[in-house]
Amino acid sequence: MALPFSARRRSAVNYLRKYWSLYAMLSIPLAYFIIFRYIPMTYIQIAFKRYSIVQNVWDMPLARNNGLEYFIRAFSNRDFLYAVRNTFMLNFLDLVIGFPAPIILALLLNELPYKRFKRFTQSVAYMPHFLSWIIISGLAVQLFTPTNGLFNIVLKRLGFSPIPFLNHPTYWVFTYVLLGVWKNVGWNTIIYLAALTNINPELYEAAAIDGAGRFQRIRYITLPGLKPTIVTLLILSLGHILSSEFDRPMALGNSLVHSVSNVIATFVYTYGIRGLQFSLAAAVGLFQSVVCVVFLMAANALAKRFGERGIW
Amino acid sequence: MVKSKGTKAADLVIAFICVLLIIACLLPMLNIAARSLSSTEAIIRGEVLLWPKGWNLTAYRLVLSDSRYTWSLGWTAILTVICTFVSMTMTTLCAYPLIYDKLKGRRLFNTLILFTMYFNAGTIPHYLLYKDLGLLNNPLVLIIPNSLSVFYMIIMRTFFYSIPDSLRESAEIDGASPVRILFSIYLPLSKPVIATLSLFYAVGRWNGFSDALMYMNDRRWHPIQLLLYNILKSITSIEVATQEGFASAPGLSDTLQSATVVFATVPILLVYPWLQKYFISGATLGALKD
Numbered sequence: 109m110a111l112p113f114s115a116r117r118r119s120a121v122n123y124l125r126k127y128w129s130l131y132a133m134l135s136i137p138l139a140y141f142i143i144f145r146y147i148p149m150t151y152i153q154i155a156f157k158r159y160s161i162v163q164n165v166w167d168m169p170l171a172r173n174n175g176l177e178y179f180i181r182a183f184s185n186r187d188f189l190y191a192v193r194n195t196f197m198l199n200f201l202d203l204v205i206g207f208p209a210p211i212i213l214a215l216l217l218n219e220l221p222y223k224r225f226k227r228f229t230q231s232v233a234y235m236p237h238f239l240s241w242i243i244i245s246g247l248a249v250q251l252f253t254p255t256n257g258l259f260n261i262v263l264k265r266l267g268f269s270p271i272p273f274l275n276h277p278t279y280w281v282f283t284y285v286l287l288g289v290w291k292n293v294g295w296n297t298i299i300y301l302a303a304l305t306n307i308n309p310e311l312y313e314a315a316a317i318d319g320a321g322r323f324q325r326i327r328y329i330t331l332p333g334l335k336p337t338i339v340t341l342l343i344l345s346l347g348h349i350l351s352s353e354f355d356r357p358m359a360l361g362n363s364l365v366h367s368v369s370n371v372i373a374t375f376v377y378t379y380g381i382r383g384l385q386f387s388l389a390a391a392v393g394l395f396q397s398v399v400c401v402v403f404l405m406a407a408n409a410l411a412k413r414f415g416e417r418g419i420w
Numbered sequence: 421m422v423k424s425k426g427t428k429a430a431d432l433v434i435a436f437i438c439v440l441l442i443i444a445c446l447l448p449m450l451n452i453a454a455r456s457l458s459s460t461e462a463i464i465r466g467e468v469l470l471w472p473k474g475w476n477l478t479a480y481r482l483v484l485s486d487s488r489y490t491w492s493l494g495w496t497a498i499l500t501v502i503c504t505f506v507s508m509t510m511t512t513l514c515a516y517p518l519i520y521d522k523l524k525g526r527r528l529f530n531t532l533i534l535f536t537m538y539f540n541a542g543t544i545p546h547y548l549l550y551k552d553l554g555l556l557n558n559p560l561v562l563i564i565p566n567s568l569s570v571f572y573m574i575i576m577r578t579f580f581y582s583i584p585d586s587l588r589e590s591a592e593i594d595g596a597s598p599v600r601i602l603f604s605i606y607l608p609l610s611k612p613v614i615a616t617l618s619l620f621y622a623v624g625r626w627n628g629f630s631d632a633l634m635y636m637n638d639r640r641w642h643p644i645q646l647l648l649y650n651i652l653k654s655i656t657s658i659e660v661a662t663q664e665g666f667a668s669a670p671g672l673s674d675t676l677q678s679a680t681v682v683f684a685t686v687p688i689l690l691v692y693p694w695l696q697k698y699f700i701s702g703a704t705l706g707a708l709k710d
Binding site: 138141145165213229240 | 540
């Protein structure tokens with residue numbers, strides 16, 4: 109319904125008088141997002157330009173090959189190709205081993221009849237989540253030292269030769285994945301345990317009357333109840349298969365295992381911030397961001413095709 | 421319900437697995453505590469497992485008398501308090517206006533904010549921006565650029581949504597301004613979520629090191645995690661050198677390193693048991709978001 113002009117203006121004035129403070133509040137976080145999230149996006153163009161310290165980003169000259177020079181250089185850089193492989197490999201192993209672990213633990217905790225013991229187990233198992241990767245690396249270095257670390261002392265006493273858990277590429281990958289499980293398995297059960305509380309207890313009672321065993325209950329009631337949560341989290345994990353953690357490989361890696369610990373995020377740090385090759389590192393970063401978004405959208409579409417809710 | 425023998429045995433097996441899990445979680449802590457309290461000789465001889473051998477407190481005395489550690493611990497504590505306060509203010513300022521469905525432009529703001537969750541400009545563009553803004557090597561770089569987490573903002577907004585609209589509407593009819601409503605209705609009712617998110621921000625800052633590693637060269641402003649990282653790297657490089665056949669270099673002893681790790685861990689372990697329920701409610705709120 110069209111209002112006369114003066115009435116419309118009066119309602120606009122009223123609206124502003126009522127809500128101006130909301131805009132004032134919102135202006136601070138919005139400024140934050142523009143300055144620290146959107147303006148950096150304008151700097152992405154240096155991936156296509158030759159970096160110059162004296163010029164503004166907008167004025168820098170286009171790189172050779174129509175600006176694609178640094179992408180070509182990245183893909184002919186062995187370190188980068190290894191970083192892509194390692195990122196993919198470590199994330200894939202995390203997915204295969206680290207993803208099911210909390211589901212299994214949640215099922216176990218759910219079956220545990222001793223309530224106080226259950227709560228105690230949860231408290232202890234959540235704790236490693238709050239330790240930084242630096243601290244975990246400190247713990248691991250002491251625990252796994254080949255000469256006098258706890259694990260190797262025990263191995264030696266049992267008559268085995270010591271294992272260089274953190275200093276040999278193959279063992280390092282194993283340790284990396286294992287420490288990831290150690291840090292997050294307990295914490296990640298929280299989501300599943302919360303989903304379990306939404307399952308109608310009458311289903312279990314009915315199943316018990318029908319004589320269903322423990323495995324049948326898990327198979328036909330608990331797991332279907334967890335399915336939406338599992339699918340949502342699986343999409344997120346699949347979407348992040350080429351995104352890389354920084355703290356974890358930085359903290360756990362060393363020069364002996366560089367061939368497996370070098371991932372995209374550490375490559376960007378080493379080449380860009382330490383090596384000052386800004387254009388190359390920005391090109392690599394852009395490649396990663398774009399691939400991540402594409403993967404996330406693909407995983408989401410896949411989930412929707414299978415009749416799940418998806419993440420957006 | 422009467423339980424069969426088989427069920428009971430299975431329960432015990434599950435309980436046993438849980439005991440193993442508890443041991444696995446606590447073992448590294450006990451080991452490092454034991455090493456930090458042992459003599460260097462006992463460690464080198466490979467005698468220290470979970471109980472200190474050759475009891476000594478030298479490492480702790482050294483850490484406490486080294487001004488680098490004490491300063492860094494103090495600075496990280498101050499930084500954590502400041503960051504938590506700034507972050508909570510920003511989060512509230514962002515979440516609260518967005519619950520007003522009459523707010524014009526709300527959809528646009530939501531889209532603008534959510535987009536940043538999925539697409540990130542990357543490390544280098546951020547680095548260059550901080551350089552242009554003069555934030556490199558400025559302590560503010562550890563406070564401002566990551567002061568607002570979209571994910572935590574959504575958690576807070578979800579909590580605000582759970583407060584009935586009728587409360588707000590009746591206060592509006594009584595002539596209360598949005599700011600007044602925030603302070604007298606929303607914030608007092610949101611203590612659990614405020615506690616939870618403050619903790620998440622605080623733990624994030626206490627544990628964070630990558631921003632300092634990338635944007636802060638000035639050693640005075642290095643938070644404890646970065647100091648620890650540098651110590652660890654110097655130790656592993658000695659170890660690597662030893663393994664590659666060079667003579668073992670005299671470095672920071674294992675006891676000293678263990679003591680530093682203990683110092684960085686203890687604050688977290690101290691707050692954890694008391695605040696656990698908040699952590700958990702936060703994780704669940706995050707899971708239920710839409």
